[in-house]
Amino acid sequence: MNTNLKISNVTKIYPGCVANDNISLEFESGKIYALLGENGAGKSTLVKILSGVIMPDEGQIFLNNKVLKLKSPIDAKKNKIGMVFQHFNLFETLSVFENLIIDSNETRENLREKIQSIMKKYNFSIDLDIPVLNLSAGQKQKVEIIRCLIRSPDVLIMDEPTSVLTEQETIELFSSLKQFSEEGILIIYITHKLKEVMSICDEVAVMRKGQLVSVSKIINEKIETLANKMIGQNLKTIKKKISNEKSKEQLIKISNLNYSSEDPFETNLKKINFEVNRGECLGIAGISGNGQSELFQVLSGEIVSEKDSIIFNDNPIGNLNPQERREYLMAFSPEDRMEQAAIPQMKIFENVALNNFKSSNFFNNGLINEKKIKEHSQKILSDFSVNTDNVELKSQFLSGGNLQKLIIGRELITSPELLICFNPTWGLDVGAINYIHETLIKINEQKKSVILISTDTDELLKLSDKICVIYKGKLSKIMNANEVTPEKLGILMGGGEID
Amino acid sequence: MEYLWEEEKLIKIVKRDQPSRTIFFLTPVLAIFLTLVAGGLIFYILGFKPFESLKFFFIVPIADMYGFSELLLKATPLCLIAIGLSFCFKSNNWNIGAEGQLTFGAIVSGGVALLFYDQEGFYILPIVILAGAIGGMLYASIPAILKTYFNTNEILVSLMLVYVSKLILDYLVVGPWSNPEGFNFPETRQFSDSARLPLLVEGLRIHAGIFLALAAVVISWFIFDKTYLGFQMKVSGFSLKTAKYAGYKGKKMIILVFLISGACAGLAGVGEITGPIGQLHREVSPDYGFTAIIVAFLGRLNPVGIIFASLVVAITYLGAETAQIFMQIPKYTGQVFQGMILFFLLASDYLLFFKIKFIGSKK
Numbered sequence: 001m002n003t004n005l006k007i008s009n010v011t012k013i014y015p016g017c018v019a020n021d022n023i024s025l026e027f028e029s030g031k032i033y034a035l036l037g038e039n040g041a042g043k044s045t046l047v048k049i050l051s052g053v054i055m056p057d058e059g060q061i062f063l064n065n066k067v068l069k070l071k072s073p074i075d076a077k078k079n080k081i082g083m084v085f086q087h088f089n090l091f092e093t094l095s096v097f098e099n100l101i102i103d104s105n106e107t108r109e110n111l112r113e114k115i116q117s118i119m120k121k122y123n124f125s126i127d128l129d130i131p132v133l134n135l136s137a138g139q140k141q142k143v144e145i146i147r148c149l150i151r152s153p154d155v156l157i158m159d160e161p162t163s164v165l166t167e168q169e170t171i172e173l174f175s176s177l178k179q180f181s182e183e184g185i186l187i188i189y190i191t192h193k194l195k196e197v198m199s200i201c202d203e204v205a206v207m208r209k210g211q212l213v214s215v216s217k218i219i220n221e222k223i224e225t226l227a228n229k230m231i232g233q234n235l236k237t238i239k240k241k242i243s244n245e246k247s248k249e250q251l252i253k254i255s256n257l258n259y260s261s262e263d264p265f266e267t268n269l270k271k272i273n274f275e276v277n278r279g280e281c282l283g284i285a286g287i288s289g290n291g292q293s294e295l296f297q298v299l300s301g302e303i304v305s306e307k308d309s310i311i312f313n314d315n316p317i318g319n320l321n322p323q324e325r326r327e328y329l330m331a332f333s334p335e336d337r338m339e340q341a342a343i344p345q346m347k348i349f350e351n352v353a354l355n356n357f358k359s360s361n362f363f364n365n366g367l368i369n370e371k372k373i374k375e376h377s378q379k380i381l382s383d384f385s386v387n388t389d390n391v392e393l394k395s396q397f398l399s400g401g402n403l404q405k406l407i408i409g410r411e412l413i414t415s416p417e418l419l420i421c422f423n424p425t426w427g428l429d430v431g432a433i434n435y436i437h438e439t440l441i442k443i444n445e446q447k448k449s450v451i452l453i454s455t456d457t458d459e460l461l462k463l464s465d466k467i468c469v470i471y472k473g474k475l476s477k478i479m480n481a482n483e484v485t486p487e488k489l490g491i492l493m494g495g496g497e498i499d
Numbered sequence: 500m501e502y503l504w505e506e507e508k509l510i511k512i513v514k515r516d517q518p519s520r521t522i523f524f525l526t527p528v529l530a531i532f533l534t535l536v537a538g539g540l541i542f543y544i545l546g547f548k549p550f551e552s553l554k555f556f557f558i559v560p561i562a563d564m565y566g567f568s569e570l571l572l573k574a575t576p577l578c579l580i581a582i583g584l585s586f587c588f589k590s591n592n593w594n595i596g597a598e599g600q601l602t603f604g605a606i607v608s609g610g611v612a613l614l615f616y617d618q619e620g621f622y623i624l625p626i627v628i629l630a631g632a633i634g635g636m637l638y639a640s641i642p643a644i645l646k647t648y649f650n651t652n653e654i655l656v657s658l659m660l661v662y663v664s665k666l667i668l669d670y671l672v673v674g675p676w677s678n679p680e681g682f683n684f685p686e687t688r689q690f691s692d693s694a695r696l697p698l699l700v701e702g703l704r705i706h707a708g709i710f711l712a713l714a715a716v717v718i719s720w721f722i723f724d725k726t727y728l729g730f731q732m733k734v735s736g737f738s739l740k741t742a743k744y745a746g747y748k749g750k751k752m753i754i755l756v757f758l759i760s761g762a763c764a765g766l767a768g769v770g771e772i773t774g775p776i777g778q779l780h781r782e783v784s785p786d787y788g789f790t791a792i793i794v795a796f797l798g799r800l801n802p803v804g805i806i807f808a809s810l811v812v813a814i815t816y817l818g819a820e821t822a823q824i825f826m827q828i829p830k831y832t833g834q835v836f837q838g839m840i841l842f843f844l845l846a847s848d849y850l851l852f853f854k855i856k857f858i859g860s861k862k
Binding site: 301321323324326332334339341342345346353354356366367 | 728734737744747
């Protein structure tokens, strides 16, 4: 039986962002399709529409030429569309079998028989009666796949399936996917990993910033061409002037820094080495989830490491916490504005007090020096053109751009030697983005340094003096920004190699 | 957005852009009102006149001076413990074991008071009070240390320790500490007068412990609003990620809030045994430690709110007693009322984040 899935003129608009702009795609069974794109390209939105999690504002979906109205994930299941999410929906303390019977209408005996035959057919070996928490990530994923297969799906959607898998598990997954495909299941494979697309997919659709860029056969593509399509070449013409007479005075040196996490959804950092000189901006590119968050935490001191692994201004500081590192004139702007960098329920001046070091005198003898904090806050609001002068305002009433200005202002008003920022312009409007970019360039002009961890390649190419890429917790070699092309970055971000 | 009765769409529940501040303080009032309605209904089903029963429950007990002093007597430990718990709850530490910390505080301070049973002196009472606070802190430090260093769940540990402390108390009053002249009753000697909290009014049971509670209210307000320590606790409570980013020492903070909370519960225990009771026996607390959890939330973890909440909840203790005497209803009705308050409070909290819109049928 042939399955035909058609997406026709689908548009989904979120406040301030067009997630899917008039997307039309057609899929046929017997092939494996890749949906490729950077973070925020709109892949996930499209997949959520296909699996009934959200409804499109415009456009329709056709399954075998019949209109499909998916109001909820249950509708998707009824129409034999199966979905394996990147983060598993399993009850860790229940057994594999209990997890599978939860959303099944069959009797225990029938279901068990059915599962056994599926496992035999696809050569899965999982003990059905042990708790899910004892399974590896790859096995958990297989449980999710079995959950879909029980309903004999016509369409199987896999969202970033390899992000938690080991190499060996990835190979196993690929052979299963090929087998499913041969049996007539239509497979849609969402990823940003170029190598995977090249190795298992038949056709590839590339998305960028909510739009469909191209649909093509894999045999007509190369890693380089896909990288170009994924990242795009619409670079802003304003680029930072890279002067050749940079000081070679080293400010921070990271040597042989490792971090391994117990959480399987975190990325381990392996042998990180780099250095940043005064007045330089080091850009760290990469697709999100490759260890950026862990790297930021290690640099900020939220995760402490070996004393000598981080040398800042000739001081070993690897074992210091963020507050202690601030005393050495480091400043940090985390990715999550609302949940980490600031507390929306607290007032502006209280949020300013989060960046506290001894000379600021915000707290005297354990008491809050409200007057001092408020004066300081007032200065930040005016110096960094935040559109309010009321320090008593709760931060939740600031727009994203103004909140980010407040945060950057809070970090910079103390003239730190080094600012480490993580996706500083994520989700901001153009005006705010330009303001933040200009501010970052200004820091460099004042001979201060910046480490910019970002998933936005345009931003990195615009601001950095040197660029490297983080992939699966490892840093690529560090390149001069003027030698770097989007194509090279794309290859490295997708796990490829360049000379 | 979600719909009830999907086909007709009569009611639409819409998420609020931000929690409403008015509703934040109104929901406790709403919860109390709903509790009264539901309580009246229960009385009606049991065959009593609802209004009269509610009057017996909530008005008769505090109609005279004696009743009013009893109200303050019950509200004192509730307020004190709830203030302590607010430190834990504001920083997302779920200390459910205040009852155990109260009991252990009572044991330690009772033990000290027994050492001085045949002595008089102004110095005895302060030592006894201090011993109670230390006892409560020691007992609260167990779940705190297990949580910070071994990742145990403080809800389970603190709760289970309640029963351990009650059994220790039981063993002591039956065994080594039982009154040698007490004909084997499960109780200790009477404490000397120097180990007793002074009574405020002759003939009434209300004692100086109420000042401890009021002091705790003022101190907790001061710590939260004026000190760096309170600021750090507040930040840790809103977001541990932010606290970590700011460089606050999260583990120390956890242990500290447990210690404060344990000290308050321990003091409540001291207040009971050196106030109305005057000795140790099996029942030093009618579950004040558990009820104070309700008080803390009903008072919105706000010091002033907690004063009012402790008075409201204290009435349910008194009401249960009068209802038992006049209406022959078991005194556990009081716990039913306490349960209902918490239930309705949690239910009406839904309105903090969602508003209900009535819309006409589309058909």
